[in-house]
Structure formats: C-alpha cells, structure tokens
Amino acid sequence: MIKYLIVGLLLATNVWAQSLDKIVAVVNDEVILESDLQDMEQTIRQQIRQRDAAMPPSDILRKQVLERLIMQRLQIQEADKVGIRVGDDALNAALKQIADKNQLTLRQFRDVLEKDGYDFSQFRETIRDEMIIARLRKSQVEDRVVVSDREVDNFLATQKIQDGGQVEYDLQHILISIPEAASPEEVQAAQEKLEKVQALLKEGGDFSQVAAGYSDGQNALEGGELGWRKQGELPSLFADVVPTLAVGEVSQPLRSGSGFHLVRVKDKKSEDVHLVKQTLASHILIKTNELTTDEEAQQRLEKLRERIVNGEDFAELARANSDDTGSAIDGGSLGWVSPGVMVPEFEEKMNSLAVGEMSDVFKSRFGWHLIKVFDRREENMAEEYQRSKAREQIRQRKIDEEMETWLRSMRDEAYVEYRNP
CATH class of the missing domain: 1.10.4030.10 (Porin chaperone SurA, peptide-binding domain)
Known part of the structure; x- marks a missing residue:
C-alpha cells in the first residue's frame, strides 16, 4: 500500500465506474x-x-x-x-x-x-x-507576496507585547462563503447555513465531519484542517481570536469579504528553539558544462582529492581549481553553515563527516563536490532565527489570504452549470 503521495494528490481511475457517462x-x-x-x-x-x-x-x-x-x-x-x-x-x-x-x-x-x-x-x-x-x-499568488523588513520589525514588536510569539496552534476551519456583490437573499441563505452548522456543532457534531459536509473552504474535505500555525501565520481575521480560545473551543462567527468563518483550536503548544548546530566546512566544486563532461569533472576532483590525501593544502587547491568563485577566494571556506542553507544532497554528505574528515567525491545539482569539515558548534542564533521565522510566518499568512481571494475571484468569474449531479 502506498504511504507517501504528493500533498493534495487526487488519484483518478475508471476501474470501478462502468456506468454510461453523463x-x-x-x-x-x-x-x-x-x-x-x-x-x-x-x-x-x-x-x-x-x-x-x-x-x-x-x-x-x-x-x-x-x-x-x-x-x-x-x-x-x-x-x-x-x-x-x-x-x-x-x-x-x-x-x-x-x-x-x-x-x-x-x-x-x-x-x-x-x-x-x-x-x-x-x-x-x-x-x-x-x-x-x-x-x-x-x-x-506565492511569488507576488513580498514581506518587508518593516513588517518583520512590527511583527516582532507586537509579539513581544503579546508575549505569545512562541505559541503554536493546531487549527480547523469552516467557511460559509458569500459571493462578491451578494444579494440580500444570498446573504440570508449563507446565514441560515451558518446557523445550521452551529447547531450541529452545539449538538456535539464532529468538527471534521461538519467541515467536510458544509464548509466551502479549500480544506473542507480534509476536515477543515489548517495544521499548526504560529500567531504570525494566522489570517488577520483570526489573529485576535485564536489566542483567546481554549483547546477544543470553536470561535463565534467571524465575517470577512469571503463569508462567515468558524475556527477551532484543536491543540496548542509552546516552542523555544534558539540553539542551532553549525558546521565549519570548505569545499571544492567542479561544474559540468559544454566543455566539461560529468566523467571529466569527477576525474578532476578525484585527482585533487588524492593530492590532498598525499599532503597538499586543501585551501590552496580550492583557490586554484574550485568553480565556486565566492568560496574559492577564501580557500573554499563556506564559513559556519546552518541547517537548511545548502541543498539536501550537500548537507547530508556534510553532516555525515566527522570533524577533520574529508568526503568522497559526490555530485549535486550544481556539479561535483569535495567537502572537508573543520569544526562544529551550537550557536545561539535567537535573533536571526526569530526574524527568519517571523518573515516566513508573515509570508504564509499573506499567501493564505491572497490564495482565498484569488480562488474565490476565479470561481465568481467562471461560467459553471450544474446538470443534475
């Protein structure tokens, strides 16, 4: 049985549907x-x-x-x-x-x-x-979202005041949508649907099942799951409400341009991560191109590795041979490398080395590499970490809000005709 599928994967098969198509x-x-x-x-x-x-x-x-x-x-x-x-x-x-x-x-x-x-x-x-x-x-949507330094500064300042920056919420959501420029009748219909949903939840209905049955949100069929969100990742509409909810509690209806929203806190936790494991490493890169084949790049690097093993200086050979011009001038030094900075294949190989050890020659998407690890440390990077996380949280919040607006606009502008589904 397949365990891992692309996020949002929807398999299509006509094996069991034998009836005449309509x-x-x-x-x-x-x-x-x-x-x-x-x-x-x-x-x-x-x-x-x-x-x-x-x-x-x-x-x-x-x-x-x-x-x-x-x-x-x-x-x-x-x-x-x-x-x-x-x-x-x-x-x-x-x-x-x-x-x-x-x-x-x-x-x-x-x-x-x-x-x-x-x-x-x-x-x-x-x-x-x-x-x-x-x-x-x-x-x-995603590539058009920009987060300024001022937004990050304001976010961090607000988090200090609220003292809730390290709290993370596992959320579920129900949306009862209202079309743009809705008529009074359409607003009334949405209001009646909202009241029905609230009644079901009040009677003890499972939030996931109610969301799957009634929500117009894009995650409805996943039980309205929004996943774990930090304060800064919350849609603006939820930002002041979610911190006031207890685990398991559902908010009062929240109105936005998209319609009526109900949000539930499924769980919450605190996070306090500041120490980062860093590696001091150097590398030599040989790129492949029209003049240098994969085999030639690998062979060149194998010979350089052999020369280092026989006593030649890694830094000198990096200066003379590495195609990574940024690090070559410093003898191949990458400085202190934090997790997630390098491509996965490079980071995996680097992390497998002991201090003082040199890797075998290996390939990444950038070419052929040789790495040497010189030291490791745990560094307190609280400020850098907080700014990076804040930027990503703001960006994700903006993406969520823009995505909802974009999808709703696309749906409102489309011609859709139902034929007795």
Missing part, C-alpha cells in the same frame, strides 16, 4: 463527466478512511467533491491561458521521487498502483495536473 457540470467550455466525479469521490473516500475520520453523508460528500473538481478544472484552464506546462521529463522526475519515497523502483511503483486498481496513465496525468496547479499558484 455530463454533471459544465465549466466554461469544458465538461465534467459522471466518471470523473465517481473517480474523485472514490479517492476522497479512501483518503478519509486513511485519516480514520468520520465519513460525510453521500449526498454532501458528492457535492463537495464536485466543487473541488470544478476548482481544479478552473485552475488548469487558467494555467493553459498563461502558458504553464509540465513536460514529460519533469513529470517522470516527480514520479520517480514518489517511487523513491516508497522505496520502490518506478516499475515496482507502477505494478503496485495497477494491483490496487489504478490506471497508471491516468495516474500520470493526475500528477501532471497537480504540478501544473502548484506552478500556477506559485506564479499567480
């Missing part, structure tokens, strides 16, 4: 078929079972799944308009990464999928769609 919805100039809806519904049911979550009633689940399909189709259409594509090379690399995480070869991974009843070609195209949507969201 159109259940029209999205701009495309249609969604009954088989599409059944495929997605089967996948969502499997995901809910794997989470050991309560299953929403069939009619409600079907409606939610159809809405997710509509939003996916709209995003694929938008990606096509702006020219976002995912080629076969990138797709194959992603599939190999999934197989590797499951400790399988790509052939074995394909066999397991087909044994579980999934059509591999359909699976490939589903992964391609997920990658396209991820690239679209990155280009249209």
Whole structure:
C-alpha cells in the first residue's frame, strides 16, 4: 500500500465506474463527466478512511467533491491561458521521487498502483495536473507576496507585547462563503447555513465531519484542517481570536469579504528553539558544462582529492581549481553553515563527516563536490532565527489570504452549470 503521495494528490481511475457517462457540470467550455466525479469521490473516500475520520453523508460528500473538481478544472484552464506546462521529463522526475519515497523502483511503483486498481496513465496525468496547479499558484499568488523588513520589525514588536510569539496552534476551519456583490437573499441563505452548522456543532457534531459536509473552504474535505500555525501565520481575521480560545473551543462567527468563518483550536503548544548546530566546512566544486563532461569533472576532483590525501593544502587547491568563485577566494571556506542553507544532497554528505574528515567525491545539482569539515558548534542564533521565522510566518499568512481571494475571484468569474449531479 502506498504511504507517501504528493500533498493534495487526487488519484483518478475508471476501474470501478462502468456506468454510461453523463455530463454533471459544465465549466466554461469544458465538461465534467459522471466518471470523473465517481473517480474523485472514490479517492476522497479512501483518503478519509486513511485519516480514520468520520465519513460525510453521500449526498454532501458528492457535492463537495464536485466543487473541488470544478476548482481544479478552473485552475488548469487558467494555467493553459498563461502558458504553464509540465513536460514529460519533469513529470517522470516527480514520479520517480514518489517511487523513491516508497522505496520502490518506478516499475515496482507502477505494478503496485495497477494491483490496487489504478490506471497508471491516468495516474500520470493526475500528477501532471497537480504540478501544473502548484506552478500556477506559485506564479499567480506565492511569488507576488513580498514581506518587508518593516513588517518583520512590527511583527516582532507586537509579539513581544503579546508575549505569545512562541505559541503554536493546531487549527480547523469552516467557511460559509458569500459571493462578491451578494444579494440580500444570498446573504440570508449563507446565514441560515451558518446557523445550521452551529447547531450541529452545539449538538456535539464532529468538527471534521461538519467541515467536510458544509464548509466551502479549500480544506473542507480534509476536515477543515489548517495544521499548526504560529500567531504570525494566522489570517488577520483570526489573529485576535485564536489566542483567546481554549483547546477544543470553536470561535463565534467571524465575517470577512469571503463569508462567515468558524475556527477551532484543536491543540496548542509552546516552542523555544534558539540553539542551532553549525558546521565549519570548505569545499571544492567542479561544474559540468559544454566543455566539461560529468566523467571529466569527477576525474578532476578525484585527482585533487588524492593530492590532498598525499599532503597538499586543501585551501590552496580550492583557490586554484574550485568553480565556486565566492568560496574559492577564501580557500573554499563556506564559513559556519546552518541547517537548511545548502541543498539536501550537500548537507547530508556534510553532516555525515566527522570533524577533520574529508568526503568522497559526490555530485549535486550544481556539479561535483569535495567537502572537508573543520569544526562544529551550537550557536545561539535567537535573533536571526526569530526574524527568519517571523518573515516566513508573515509570508504564509499573506499567501493564505491572497490564495482565498484569488480562488474565490476565479470561481465568481467562471461560467459553471450544474446538470443534475
């Protein structure tokens, strides 16, 4: 059974849907078929079972799944308009990464999928769609979010006043959406739906199940899960409310331009991380290009390694040979390296070395490397850590808010026709 899948992966298969296809919805100039809806519904049911979550009633689940399909189709259409594509090379690399995480070869991974009843070609195209949507969201929302130093300063100052900067909340969310320029009737309908949701929760209804059945948020079918968020990562609407809630408590309705919100604190914890393990290391890099093949770069570096083993100075050889001009001038020195700064393959090799030890020659996305570790320490980097985390928290909050607005705008501007789903 496959354990690791791309975040948000929605498997598509027509193995069990044998009935004659019919159109259940029209999205701009495309249609969604009954088989599409059944495929997605089967996948969502499997995901809910794997989470050991309560299953929403069939009619409600079907409606939610159809809405997710509509939003996916709209995003694929938008990606096509702006020219976002995912080629076969990138797709194959992603599939190999999934197989590797499951400790399988790509052939074995394909066999397991087909044994579980999934059509591999359909699976490939589903992964391609997920990658396209991820690239679209990155280009249209994430890359446009900017966090200034002043915002970081203000955030940290506010955190000091509130004295809650190290508290982290595990949140769930229900959104009852209201269209832009909604009529009084639409607002009233949303209000009635909100009251129904509140009544269900008051009667002891499971928040995850209610969210899956009634929420219009993009995480509805995951039980409204927002995951762990620090104070600065909270949407502005929630920022003052969440710290006042006890674990398990649901907020009063909060109104925004998107509609009515309910937020629940599933859990909370404190975090106090300041010490960072750093490594003092140097390296020599040989890049590959039109004039230097992989084999030639590797051989050059192997010879340099042999010269160092025989007594020549690492720094002198780095100055004379390394293609990393930034570090070469300092004899290959990278200075004190903190976790997460280097690419994973480089960091993994560096962390495996003892102080004074030199690595074997190895390859990363930048070329061929030779590393030597000179020292290690634990450094108190509280200020740097706090600023870095604050910047990321502000950025994530902005992304969440912009993403919700962007998706709602896309949905409001689209032509969507339901046909007896």
